[in-house]
Amino acid sequence: MLLAIDTSAGSSVAVVDRDAGVIAEFDSGDSMRHAEVIGDLIARALDAASVRPLDLSGVVAGMGPGPFTGLRVGIAAARTFAFGIGRPLIPVVSHDAVAAEAFVSELYTADEHRPGGPRGILVVTDARRRELYWSAYSGLDEVGLPVRQDGPALAKPDAVAHDDLFRVDATSVSAGRLGMIAEVAFAAGRPFAADEALYLRSPDVTLSAGPKRVSA
Amino acid sequence: MTPDAPLVLGIETSCDETGVGIVRGTDLLANVIASSMDEHARYGGVVPEVAARAHLEAMTPTISAAVAEAGIRLDDLDAIAVTSGPGLAGALMVGVGAAKALAVALDKPLYAVNHLVGHVGADVLDDTEHLEYPTIALLVSGGHTSLLLVRDLVSDVELLGETIDDAAGEAFDKVARVLGLPYPGGPQIDRLAAAGDPKAIRFPRGLSQPKDMAAHRYDFSFSGLKTAVARWVEKKQDAGEEVPVADVAASFREAVADVLLTKAIAACTDLGVPRLLLGGGVVANARVRRLAEERASAVGIELRIPPLELCTDNGAMIAALGAGLMMAGHAPSSLGFGADSTLPVTDIQVR
Numbered sequence: 001m002l003l004a005i006d007t008s009a010g011s012s013v014a015v016v017d018r019d020a021g022v023i024a025e026f027d028s029g030d031s032m033r034h035a036e037v038i039g040d041l042i043a044r045a046l047d048a049a050s051v052r053p054l055d056l057s058g059v060v061a062g063m064g065p066g067p068f069t070g071l072r073v074g075i076a077a078a079r080t081f082a083f084g085i086g087r088p089l090i091p092v093v094s095h096d097a098v099a100a101e102a103f104v105s106e107l108y109t110a111d112e113h114r115p116g117g118p119r120g121i122l123v124v125t126d127a128r129r130r131e132l133y134w135s136a137y138s139g140l141d142e143v144g145l146p147v148r149q150d151g152p153a154l155a156k157p158d159a160v161a162h163d164d165l166f167r168v169d170a171t172s173v174s175a176g177r178l179g180m181i182a183e184v185a186f187a188a189g190r191p192f193a194a195d196e197a198l199y200l201r202s203p204d205v206t207l208s209a210g211p212k213r214v215s216a
Numbered sequence: 217m218t219p220d221a222p223l224v225l226g227i228e229t230s231c232d233e234t235g236v237g238i239v240r241g242t243d244l245l246a247n248v249i250a251s252s253m254d255e256h257a258r259y260g261g262v263v264p265e266v267a268a269r270a271h272l273e274a275m276t277p278t279i280s281a282a283v284a285e286a287g288i289r290l291d292d293l294d295a296i297a298v299t300s301g302p303g304l305a306g307a308l309m310v311g312v313g314a315a316k317a318l319a320v321a322l323d324k325p326l327y328a329v330n331h332l333v334g335h336v337g338a339d340v341l342d343d344t345e346h347l348e349y350p351t352i353a354l355l356v357s358g359g360h361t362s363l364l365l366v367r368d369l370v371s372d373v374e375l376l377g378e379t380i381d382d383a384a385g386e387a388f389d390k391v392a393r394v395l396g397l398p399y400p401g402g403p404q405i406d407r408l409a410a411a412g413d414p415k416a417i418r419f420p421r422g423l424s425q426p427k428d429m430a431a432h433r434y435d436f437s438f439s440g441l442k443t444a445v446a447r448w449v450e451k452k453q454d455a456g457e458e459v460p461v462a463d464v465a466a467s468f469r470e471a472v473a474d475v476l477l478t479k480a481i482a483a484c485t486d487l488g489v490p491r492l493l494l495g496g497g498v499v500a501n502a503r504v505r506r507l508a509e510e511r512a513s514a515v516g517i518e519l520r521i522p523p524l525e526l527c528t529d530n531g532a533m534i535a536a537l538g539a540g541l542m543m544a545g546h547a548p549s550s551l552g553f554g555a556d557s558t559l560p561v562t563d564i565q566v567r
């Protein structure tokens with residue numbers, strides 16, 4: 001059983017199990033108040049699943065891509081929760097959860113029957129400042145995990161690559177989906193993502209050009 | 217039931233130090249700090265996004281190091297405490313998210329506390345006799361310059377005054393830049409000033425004129441001082457003369473120390489409070505400490521300066537305040553609080 005946390009878009013927390021699936025999931029669509037809601041979401045998910053922290057075997061963290069201020073809250077929470085219960089942190093790329101959901105959606109499966117056959121999925125999320133995050137997926141593999149072929153990356157709206165793919169503009173990321181990806185990947189012995197936040201953008205800083213003159 | 221001396225872990229991320237401290241009541245067990253100061257050096261000041269990213273990476277290792285240093289098990293903790301504000305919003309949020317998750321994971325109560333009051337709380341960790349209340353507290357760092365009247369640590373703190381522009385520590389950084397010295401400016405200026413004459417140049421004391429005193433008796437302003445130093449240096453350079461950097465550093469430092477202590481001592485005498493507590497990173501400044509000792513003893517004021525590692529931003533002071541709240545019977549915070557970059561000092565705990 002895993003606790004999964006994602007704050008790459010809104011805030012989403014779930015308790016999942018390989019056999020029982022998504023046992024509990026709570027979301028806040030608010031894309032600003034991650035720090036306010038994260039504690040309650042975790043407590044409610046555990047409560048609804050009737051799970052004590054030590055019953056968990058790991059904590060899944062959505063590593064982004066996502067706007068940095070909010071993204072960090074979920075990663076910090078996942079890391080400290082995992083540390084607190086002495087269980088491993090399982091990093092997953094947040095777009096993978098969107099892709100996994102999209103590949104089994106009716107919209108996509110209908111699209112697969114169009115002339116030309118199936119095509120992959122392009123996951124797109126808001127990166128603020130008139131930019132987008134995107135990842136390209138070719139399909140689901142034999143165990144049902146989305147196969148990312150390109151990205152995640154950052155681009156201006158008119159410069160997003162792979163415009164031949166079935167595009168999914170997501171405004172939320174489901175921690176339940178994220179958690180199930182981790183369960184499946186673990187069972188299949190697949191590697192997890194790197195434990196690093198996917199900001200995909202450097203901090204805004206300007207190097208000091210020395211003191212400015214104050215006298216006329 | 218609240219234990220007499222609760223074991224509390226405190227998390228502090230309001231600026232560029234990731235601090236985690238562990239106390240048992242008023243006993244200090246661990247105080248671990250990871251600083252991102254070096255990463256800010258090439259920018260000449262704290263870059264909020266750089267600080268926030270560093271907090272995320274340092275958080276778990278710092279908690280782990282503090283737990284090891286204290287020789288406790290996480291399960292032994294009675295509560296978690298965390299800085300809710302004031303400070304840099306993005307930086308604060310990392311600590312808030314981490315503390316909430318840790319509290320839920322361990323099923324422990326959580327106390328969301330005020331960073332500035334935490335600086336006052338650091339004093340209880342000093343081994344010597346504890347501070348009596350009321351006291352005046354002068355808190356000076358790169359992020360804040362505040363004068364407080366503390367009647368009771370956990371229930372009654374009043375803001376007497378604060379900077380209306382730059383923090384004192386910021387002024388040190390900016391003047392250091394004018395003099396071509398690296399960041400952080402405080403230690404650089406302190407070092408240079410040792411060989412200079414503090415009376416060589418009379419730099420202005422902000423908000424000290426009679427006309428300012430009505431509205432800003434206990435407020436500070438360092439922006440004009442910084443500009444005055446820059447103008448003085450430029451004048452020398454324009455005239456092709458060598459800039460007496462040691463004298464400039466000493467005279468600037470004297471102006472800052474003078475105005476800080478003049479106002480702090482005035483607060484003590486005006487309000488009849490014979491105690492003054494110093495806190496914040498600027499306390500590392502030798503002249504500020506020395507002048508505080510001179511002025512306080514001249515008028516019979518008891519001066520308290522916690523050890524430097526408890527004066528700069530740290531998690532132990534946050535743990536100490538959390539333990540203080542708990543020992544006084546205050547209920548823990550709910551899980552719904554946020555990071556409040558402008559949290560007023562009267563909000564000692566955020567519910």
Ligand SMILES: [Zn+2]
Pocket residue numbers: 331335357359360496528529
């Ligand atoms: Zn401070």
